[in-house]
Amino acid sequence: MKFFASLFLCLTVTCASAQQADSIVVTIQQAEEIFLKKNLLLLASRYQVDAAKANEIQEKLYPNPTFSTDLATYGDNRKWFDIGRRGQKQFGLDQLIILAGKRNKRVQLAREQTRETDLAFYDLLRTLKYELRASFYTQVYATELATQYTEQLQWLQQLINSYEQEANRRNVSLKDAVRLKSEYIQLSADRNAVIMDALNAQQTLQLLLDTSVNVMPSKEEWAGRPLPSRETLLETAKKERADLRMKYSQVKQEELNYRLQKAMAVPDVTVGAGYDQDGNYVSNFYSLRASIDLPFFNRNQGQIKQAKAQIRVAGLEKDYKELTIEKEIAGSYARLLEAEKEYQFSQTGFNKDFPAVNRSVIENFNKGNMSMLEFMDFFQNYNTAMRQVNELRKQRRLAWEELEYVTGASLD
Template sequence: MRIYTLGFLLCFSSWARAQDRLQISIRQADSLFLQNNLLVLAEKYQIDIAKSIEIQDKLWNNPTLTAEISAYNPSRGFFDVGGKGQKAFSIQQMLTRAGKRNKQVALDIESTRKSEFQFYDLIRTLKFELRETFFESYFLSQTITLYDNQIATLNTTVAAFEKEYNRKNISLKEVVRLKALLFQLTNDRADIQFELQENQRGLKTLLSTELPIRPIVDSTDIERYILKDLNLATLKDKALQSRSDLKVVQSSTKQAELNYTLQKALAIPNIQIGATYDQASNYQNNYVGISASMDLPFFNRNQGNIRAAKSNISYFKTSENAKVNSVNNEVDAAFQKVKVAELAYQSVESHFTEQFQLLNKGIYDNFQKRNISLLEFIDFIETYNESIKELNRLKADRIKVYEELNYVVGEELFN
């Protein structure tokens, strides 16, 4: 029974530790982001608001009912509304002309499309931030692991050298220099840990969780980042078709054109038609009449709004042309970055890390056996740590520029 209880407690403690952090792959992170990110969820309401305005403007104007009764008749008293009294009723309905209602609805529909493009652009931007931070955190964790191993091994070496110093076999200078190296490694690790904690804050915010996040990356996650047959001209065409922020600007131009059409229609006055029943106050009893009214467009023909709307079209068309130029330049720059990063990454020999790690293991043994000097040992450790740290940063930067290319093109190019 004790064995079963102990086994249960061990399993439970392992499970509890697993719940203290979130271990996820990049695809799981993408999925959690779409489900949980509060900014994305909030932006959805903007689409709902735009659709609600669209529904509202499709509705017809309500008719207006007016009732009038006799409040006081000197010969018959208060509220004389009987068969020989007085009461009157009228009903009126506004009829819009020049297709104002349909033009307003068309403008609302385009406004809804713009809200949708803004929603997609928010996802595009935040997903780029998520992936950049995710992979950077993974490679920073790899560097932290390197420092942990180095510090643990160096602690053992320092302890051994202190024993030798106590036996008067080595000088204090060597022990102090090793401790200084250990102190330097500890400080370097703390700096990387600070950077990793900032990334943790960003990841937890993007995924709307309070659990620490441990990125899980396998070889397929890294190997999928390759240009294949993509060329600059194709990427620019894709960007002009897919970029949601460009579509936002194009939608603004379309809205300006629709608003210009609407403002010209607003210059044409609407017609108010109605019917009236009057029991006793007209030229004959039980009078029934119909009415029609409209504004006379002598002074206000909506000239200012029409002029402003026309200028707005020119403004947004110019902005659209500027955005197209910016998109092309962004794609060009991102494409060149990918080529530079890939060339730097490929220049590192595939067995570089393995060879360095083997040499690192041997360097400690040789140092303890006094086959190499203290200066050679320290120089190697510093060179080794800096090289591995920079290699991990190169790997993170390589994925970042590929994701930047995804971002500026507006498509998932590397699946």
């Protein structure tokens, strides 16, 4: 057992030294700054916005004119490619004239699509930022709890060493030493589970910050903030939630598309001019021409009907999103209130003097002033309370982050 304890301490020191050599210590503000600059998904989303803006530019362009030519290849005069002064050639230049404001309507639709893409970027930012903050605080509290476990394990190891020596001298029962070792194994397993949580959070942080070094969150004291009313939070969410504003944008897009499809029922006009050297009723014939589709059969009826139905679809999806946000606010608000209540209750039962009491109990037990049963009862209860208080503090912090996430805005 001494060998494993020594190995454990050596590995802990070695890992700590390696982490210091290849790690960065960041506050939550610094982590967010790195995240905004380096996150790959955010960079890709920014390019999506640029692509949408390029499409908006494209829709503003007018159609190009069309140039056509007809050159003589072979005729009755038995000459090949007779396109000289006495031959034949024909030229034409045509321009499509878009009617019924179709171009402006396409530009308006493209502009609204760009706005939706921009909102999608901010919704992605909201989601990833919440994931970043949740992982940051998960690692903060997991690291804190792991440190407390390590301290308890060190105290326990000292007791085990002492009891093994006394058991060899037959001054204490061997079963007491075994009992302490069993508690050590259980406590070590609990610590390992906490470290696994910290490692998972670390992996997420490295991915979000696009780094291969260990990210060491800097713990900051947080006393909480005044909680706005649920009605205020709901009004804020309706203004700030990018995914809801995307639904509003989609409704507007469908309305713009409906207007565009109605305009598409109006045919466009093509106008042009031509020159015919010797293929018409007179030589060197100049002409003006115009053409238009006759809307006898296809008046875009299907597309108009579809666009009208899509307006109703987008409206219902927008209403559903509003209802979803209302329920999310209510649920997150209730969870935060419950977390705050439990945290405040824990503060009255587990105060800052408890660690000193814990050390005093361990020292008294080591001096033989307490029985094994009394010590184990206190030691286990203390560790349980330590773990639960840490969990309550973490859940309180994460509940606040969740409320900011579902509101879509900082609540400072």
